[in-house]
Amino acid sequence: MHRRGGPVSRLVPAGDGCKTIEARLCGTLCSLARRQPDEPVKLTHQQLASLVGASRERTTTALGQLVRHDLVAVRRGKITIRDFTALRRYAEGSHRVTRTTL
Template identity: 40%
Template sequence: MNRPNARPAPVSALHRLFASVAVERQASLAGELRRFEQGRGARLIEAGTTPATVFFIVDGLVALLGRGGGGEAAETGLVGPGGLVGHAALLGSAAAGSSAMALTGLRGVAIEARALRHALEDDPPLRRELTAYAAERLAETEALCVCGALHSVEQRLASWLTRAAALLGPDRPIELTHQQLADLFGVRRASVTTSLHMMEGEQSVRCRRGRIEIRDLARLEGHSCGCRRAS
């Protein structure tokens, strides 16, 4: 049944970071937004390129990946529902410092970086909200640098799984292989497998091929170093 008088959903209902957008500005911002879906493994942004689009994530997980001098990659941040990808564009950076890769299927809304920067000029509350978010991502990267130097693979893995469960919901399995997790952490696959076996022995997780289920979140948090709790 057609409803010609129905109004589109306000942008504040599309993503939590739009909650501060004034009512009179919502229609113009909504006109710049487009819904998107991407499959697992999709590359949203490549390091060293200027982000042309900013992605606001509604469902799914995205890993931010930095590269070493030899070309090897490791995770520098994790983005889930309520977050965004492309914060370098908000800071006026010419190029992104990290790539962004979908770890799961994704849904969300996207906007051209140029259009978003223009909207921020006219909306100080939104500018403060998104600038604060960008600062959180930078703080997360700094915390993960310290975490990687000081904590064991088991602690780091438990922290990552705890954060992923917080973003996706504890009842949703995390569909990643041991090798994919090892690549994120920049460690050997055997180190991830050993850590997961220890967690299984403590009944905090259950592992299947390419699938990790959280059985006891509190116990899992007990293994965690806690570096991601405030990210």
């Protein structure tokens, strides 16, 4: 394992670098949501980017894809998981971010 830095950091398994940013984002959101399943995840895009090891811009784009597919809802500083099962499946290796294939 190696450490990724930033205002919010976590240990990222080395193999996660081979996953797409969308898959890493889904996995991170699932991990964070498990802590308080009935509450939105409270992070800025920059903090989330640090957690997934990507730029803020790329993280915002990937998050937008999840919103368009109705997997999450985003409001200033809060991310609500709308389809936890689909996020988890995508994080585990599905190749497309759509509710019908997850």
